[in-house]
Structure formats: C-alpha cells, structure tokens
Amino acid sequence: MIDIKLIREDPELVRENIRKKFQDEKLPLVDRALELDRLNRAAINEASDLRAKRNQLSKKVGMLMGQAKKDPAKAEEAEAVKAQVKADGERLSELEGLEEKYAAELHAVMMKIPQIIDASVPIGPDDSHNVEVQRFGEPAVPDFEIPYHTDIMESFNGIDLDGARRVAGNGFYYLMGDVARLHEAVLAYARDFMIGKGFTYVIPPFMMHGAIVEGVMSQSDMDAMMYKIEGEDLYLIGTSEHSMIGRYIDQILPEASLPHTLTSYSPCFRKEKGAHGVEERGVYRIHQFEKQEMIVVCKPAESMEWYERLWRYSVELFRSMDIPVRQLECCSGDLADLKVKSCDIEAWSPRQQKYFEVCSCSNLGDAQARRLRIRIKGEDGRTYLAHTLNNTCVAPPRMLIAFLENNLSADGSVRIPEVLRPYMGGKERLERCPKV
RNA sequence: GCGGAAGUACCCAAGUGGCCGAAGGGGCUCCCCUGCUAAGGGAGUAGACGUCUAAACCGCGUGCGAGGGUUCAAAUCCCUCCUUCCGCGCCA
Secondary structure: OOOHHHHHHOHHHHHHHHHHOOOHHHOHHHHHHHHHHHHHHHHHHHHHHHHHHHHHHHHHHHHHHHHOOOOOHHHHHHHHHHHHHHHHHHHHHHHHHHHHHHHHHHHHHHHHOOOOOOOOOOOOOOHHHOEEEEEEOOOOOOOOOOOOHHHHHHHOOOEEHHHHHHHOOOOOOEEOHHHHHHHHHHHHHHHHHHHHOOOEEEOOOOEEOHHHHHHHOOHHHHHHHOEEOOOOOOEEOOOHHHHHHHOOOOOEEEHHHOOEEEEEEEEEEOOOOOOOOOOOOOOOOOOEEEEEEEEEEEOHHHHHHHHHHHHHHHHHHHHOOOOOEEEEEOOHHHOOOOOOEEEEEEEEEOOOOEEEEEEEEEEOOOHHHHHHOOEEEOOOOOEEEOEEEEEEEEOOOHHHHHHHHHOEOOOOOEEOOHHHHHHHOOOOEEOOOOOO
16 A cells, blocks of 8 residues: 555656556546545545534533523523534535545555566566566486476375365365474474564464455455455465564554564364465465565665565575575566565475475565554654565475475485575485375 | 552653643753863753655644544543553463
8 A cells, every 4th residue: 555645746757667567557546636635625624613613602602601591691692603614514424424434435546556667677577577587596407307396295195185075175184293393393393483583472363354355455465365254354364474564553662663574373174275276286376375474674775675574584494405596576566566576485396396495585565554454653752664574484384395306315315405404303204104 | 250559752751622742751863061071051852654845944734552533722620442560360
C-alpha cells in the first residue's frame, strides 16, 4: 500500500510503476483514487465544520438550560437553539454516510495499487524474466541416477503419502523415522544458525484474525492461500511472517529498540489454488509444511542493507549443508504487489539438473507497515512508518528434496553434513533399509 | 464453557446527561529555593489519527476498551462485541 499523498503529488510516478509491473489494467485506479480522495476530503471538511457548529450550539443549550431555572425565558431560547442544531442533523448524517463510503472505496482502490518497486528491480512481465544474479557452489551432476525424492525417502521408510491421502487428502504427508528426524534436525539447525546471527527465536500463533490477514498480504494472495476456520474469525497462517508482522499492528516502536530481528518457527498452511496446484506425487507443493523464518522490522534507511544480509544468510545456511544454490532476482512483473524488491534462493537439483525455489527474501518497504500502522517514534518525537522484511531460512519438507538429492551417494545412502550430525544423534549417514 | 468484577491519559484514580478533553495523586521534564536531601515552591505533561498548510505552528474534527444506538448534547443512558482479573468446570 502506498501513501495517498504520493498519488496527489506525483500521480505519474505511480502510473509509471504500474506500467513497469505490466498491470496496465490498473492505470485507471490512479485517477479513481484522486477523485475519491478529493470527494472524501470535501465531505470531511463540510462535516467537520458542521460538527464544530453543533458542538458550539450544544454548549450554548447547556448554558441556557442552566440559566432557565432563574429565568424561564431562557428555556424558550434553548429550544430555539436546539431546533437549529437539529436542522443541520440531516445534512451531517448524509455527509457521515459519504465520508464512510468514499473512505471505504478509496481504501479498496489503494489496496490494489502496487507498492513502488525499487529502481534496481529488473523489468519483465513474468517469472521467465527473473534474473540469475549469482551462483554459490558447484551444481554437480553425479554419474549415477538420482531417484525421485519420494523414492529416496521411501528407501529409508521415511514417507507415507498413501496414508496421508486417506486421512487428509492429497497434499499432506507422513514423514517417518530418520527422514522425520532429519526434517526436525534441519529446522533445529536453522533455528540455532539464526540465533547465532543475533536473531530472537519466536514461536508465534498459528492462526490469526481477518484484520491481520488483510494487513500482511494482498487480496489475491489471500484467496489463493488462506484456510479459514469455520464459524470463527480465524485463519490458519500461510507462513509465520503473517502472525509475526501482525504482532506489530497499531504499535509505535521506540527508535532505539530497532532493528527487531526475529527468527520464527511455524507450520504453514496453504491452499495452493492457482500456482501450479498441489503435486500428486511428492512434497514439493503441499498444503502443509514447516518453516523457520527470518523477520526484520527496521528503520526505512536500513531496509536495503537488511535485505542484502538476509538473503546471504540463506545462502550461507544452505552452503553449510553442502547444497549448491543460486540467487534469482524477481523481475517487476513477478513481484507481489506489496513488495519493493525480492529474490529467491534456489537450490540445485541434480536429478532435474536445474535450480528450484527453496527460499524467498523480500523487502516490503512500508507497505505492510502502512496497512498495519506500524510506526517508529524518533528521538525528535516524530513518528514514521517502519520497513518490514522477511526471508525463509528453511522450509522442509521441500527443502529436504535438495538435501537428499545433493547428499545422495551411489550406494543409495545419504551423507549427513557435519553441521546436522549433533541433531541426528551423531549419525553420519542414512542407510537404506528393507521395506517394512 | 459457567458465574462474578472491571476496563478513563505513562501509572493509580475521581467522575451517572451540559463550560469535562476530563478532578486529584504518583511519575517524568523544565525552572526556582535550600549545602545536608526519603526536603520545599512554581510551571508543563494526551499520545495518536484526520483536515487545513508548500511545510510547520495555530485552528477545526475524531478520541474515556471496540462498534452501534438514544439525545440539541454521551466518559456518563441502551445494545453488541473484545480484553483483563477472581471463583468453578474442562483440558495438553
């Protein structure tokens, strides 16, 4: 969400930004916003004048009523003033209706106008124009065949998709044995990794109110992603970012307390409508997964610096588990409407011989902060909007695909990288086991 | 979940229809007085949001948990909801 003042002062900049994102159908929204803003302010001004008048006259009634005890003539005068106020009442309630109507419409329009993207974002209509920035580690292709990830998991008796389908349907999983333990090991390792970077570990609510949902994500994302609890104003979180950023709703943070650097764990629930749908056979795109996340709330001037730091943490984390990765920058057309700049960290899949998304790092600028009214109080007493960022540390079980494929040996065993061994009871390898 | 109580500014707290945007106290800030300091005196202390403005000040509007309603006028009356506290119940 952008500032309405920006549209007042420089509508062309906002239009240009919409064009850069290949959303020309939204161009009329700019003029619509200007019009609604004008109407809204006119209504506010007139209503405000009427209220001022009413307040004055009502006080006068009060005074006259007081005097009426000694001088009955004053009572009549009071009645006359009452009638005056009542006369304006109709116009005032009409204006109040208009205020509400215009404000609501304006808000709806403003929610659709995308955040101003950073000047450095590459321009392109869709994800095919995303830009590979840099690779980390050698994308190796072994001389033996790498099975599909669920087959690798099955070779350790580590997954049951059939059972999950019976219980919850497609898009769920049972992880078992060493694979389940590995899943938790990766999360625990990522947690400690971030604690080591000075982040505070947080376990947030896994559900949230509708008002928070609207603040942290766009309407289209909400429809495509969120599960609603029947009969309650509660949604299952799609990522801990939602409840982590939501925590700051209506808060004014002392400047000295910044930056807030948090690493949160949560299960994540997603409908995955649209996108490419839920995968039939595997744990790449599913309705439920777990994630260790990074969250930063900081001063506006520092958000780009944090953005750079955050995605590098992901790279460092994956490299420490011997997984080759690359940084892929999101182009303008692929950037969600709330984001200023974003990149994916993609892990190498030796089986498919291509990179696939495992982390997503975003600088939201003041977009979430404006929607949720997250402000900072400066030393000079002024308040201003914070910036928010988020990034994935690890999101298994998808992340396990990269892990298993890259650490698989010709004999079918999987090497446990040293950093994970303390979380696996010292185990150095996962060995194939007979089918149960 | 049931019963009871309560939500007023940084904190405590008075206020049941009219100069109440809100007494009083504490705290905090500034000033003065006094060399003996768990001292005295004075002043200030809604923040926020909206509007107005080139911007700011000022002004105006909103604001007493939230949202509605009654009224010329609501902290005060009515309705709904939320939160907290105390019992009871249930439960990892």
